[in-house]
Amino acid sequence: MILNGLSGIPTFFKRGEEEVKMSPEAVVIKKTGWYTVYFMTCDPELDGTTIRGRTVWKNRGGYLQGDKAPLMKFYASMLLAYVVLGLLWFPQVAQYWKDGIQLHSHISLVIVFTMGELAFLYFDFAYLDSAGTSPMEVTVWAITLSSMRKALSRLLLLVISSGYGIVRPTLGGITLRMLLIGVLCFVISESLGLAMQFGNFSENGMTFLMLSWAILETCFIQLIFRSLWKTLKKLKLNKRNIAKLQLYKKFATMLVTMMVLNFAWFYVQVYVYNSLSEFWQVKWMIPTLWYSLSYALLVLICLFWPPSEKPMRYLYVADMEEEAEEDDLSVAETGMNVTKAEDGDVERYERKTLLEAFIILLGNLPGER
Template identity: 70%
Template sequence: MSPEAVIINKTGRYIVYFTTCDEDLDGTVVRGRTVWKNLDGYLPGETAPLMKFYGFMFVAYMLLGVVWFPRFVRYWKDGIQLHSHVSLVIAFSMYELAFMYSGFAYLDSVGTSPVKATLWAVSFSSARKALSRLLLLALTSGYGLVKPEISGFTPRMLLLGGMCYVISLSLGSAQHFGSLTEDGMTLLMLSWAIMETCFLQWIFRSLWNTLKKLKVNKRNIAKLQLYKNFAVVLVTMAVLNFAWVYVEVYINDSLSELWQVKWMIPAFWYVLAYALLVVICCFWPPTEKPTRYLYTAEMEDEFEEEDEDEDLVLAEAGMKSENGRNVEREERKSLLEAFILLFVNIRER
């Protein structure tokens, strides 16, 4: 066949078929290539808006960094481990988006994907995802806020974070380079879903335990209120997360009709992650005297005293009870707390 150009005059989703009606050519292998180009470049129409989106998100993280990093450097000595962790997440996110944008720009202008830029983008994306989930675990567990920082990340946290990085790196590489079979992709996606479920369950369990611990000490009203507000944000994010999964499945099933909005699937996750990071930066900013949320040694003694008094009262009440019923140890749960308990009890069910 001689080279042939096909002019497209209408925007849409097009597929090229090679067919033959000659029975003598049955089983013939056709080798060749097709070159697709839009008016603006080589990017497919369904992913072209992502290049502008990655550029926009890079600017958004730059603005967040301009606000965060000067305060972080200024109050370095008064800061906590949490602030260093947030700084790492912001830095890795900026590098990730910079490589994603440069990779898309190169593909749009040349027509081939840059391997090195794509690998760097996938690597930084995987590191950012692992760091973000470890940040939520440390935050909901209260390290440096309700518990001493010296306990830091447990080996189990670091193991799960390492698994998150490896699975995300493998999945991202397979999606960009198509190096796995369909069964291999299914196994990786299943592994990612299981790991995400473990993270989600662990985060909400830790958050519930931290809230319960803060309720014991009546002198930590500010910290308790701060964690309650953060719990509202996390529950809202979880609801949006589950809702978008259904939207993503619907869009993928209706790809022929909704191809123009396919780029919104990955874009939503970036916006959700950025919004959650902004909330964390607003709730726990670097300050000269972060006593509002900083852990103090006296907190542990106060918690122990409160626990002893509570156990003594409950023991006396249990002895006086004639019908042998257990005394309720906690006050009535709010709607928010009940929602958190729903996630906590997933493993037990």
């Protein structure tokens, strides 16, 4: 056995032996780095030898890997941050529960599941750091709660973007589609998490899961921004809901900014960290940004739609539909936003802001380009 260039530990077979046990050996590593254990055979007759056993690695602080050790402190910090958010949010929900909307329940569920996920992740890392092994039950619970949190958080964004309870009384025809995509999100995330943690999937199976997750994420992004585009267009037609329009513009700006940061960080993860091995000491930062962005997004949603005894500024009002229809008719009758080109053809001219351009791009809305 050779440890990444360090002195080897020799083991010999005596004549007639088909199995030999290696004596436990301790190797002192004096320099921080990324080390690999190689098992090598020098005798051609030993070709096809099967090696069973395990190696135990321990750093100065514990058994946790060097590229994952900072994550334990990060999970503890994020758990504390969510506890603080919960202490501020849940009393308000309880105080104004009669005047609350369904959106507040969705936000509360996301906070609860994220707190549970972070608690199990911290306990899993702490136990592994102290004992050298990870309890399977805790790991499975952490993966399950993480998958539920991912599904609920994406559904929360979809619910808000659709204007449920704020611009429209129901989700209409997309309810079944939302439930289906939420269940798929949980199943694929759970399968991918278990496969990455326990390594019980083939290479083709892992490729299929990762491709399925990428396709599902793309569907979520398009559905969220398409729904957001429809909601903004509907609010623009309603002159008595300027406050809601401004609120949704802020939400759209925040969501677009988060998506740009997500794409930029994904590029860094794929093309920088994964390709350069010398960055192993800062690889723990990869998941930290995802959690940080999720927390920032949730905090802003809580600030945009807080529980209140007067929730009319964001609550659905029935006469919105009638006024929107009237404005649609007036636009059609007066021919607004229609100009005549130099060659005599009539064409529609509509100026779009940079924010709207990003929403159209992320929602893949070719008809609005």
